[in-house]
Amino acid sequence: MQSEIIKTKYNDTELNEFKMLIKGKINVAREELQDLVGTLSSSNSNGDDAAIAGKTLEDGSATFEKEQTNQLAGRQKKFIEQLEAALTRIENKTYGICRSTGKLIPKERLMAVPHTTQSMEAKLKQQ
Numbered sequence: 001m002q003s004e005i006i007k008t009k010y011n012d013t014e015l016n017e018f019k020m021l022i023k024g025k026i027n028v029a030r031e032e033l034q035d036l037v038g039t040l041s042s043s044n045s046n047g048d049d050a051a052i053a054g055k056t057l058e059d060g061s062a063t064f065e066k067e068q069t070n071q072l073a074g075r076q077k078k079f080i081e082q083l084e085a086a087l088t089r090i091e092n093k094t095y096g097i098c099r100s101t102g103k104l105i106p107k108e109r110l111m112a113v114p115h116t117t118q119s120m121e122a123k124l125k126q127q
Helices: 012-044 047-051 056-091 107-112 120-126
Strands: none
């Protein structure tokens, strides 16, 4: 009679694979954040336009765009923080373990959402 071995954590080779994936995502996310910050700082340098009469509608639109860009930058910062936290979990060898169920999160889910801390089972129970 063969007993099934239940895997409780990822091995070093798998963790290294996740680490490389996450570092790549962090690099892309940081570049995108820099672009957003650059967009914000360049839109701040158009101070002369505000003095021109009849620009109220355009100013409102620019303000809305700036708020949108600011929100995107905030989300991007949070995403980078989550990815960095995932790297810490890899170093601690706790990466890939669901914080709700304690079970191993499937590799497919981690490849798609490498910063996740929950299995789909736990995530769906939250809703």
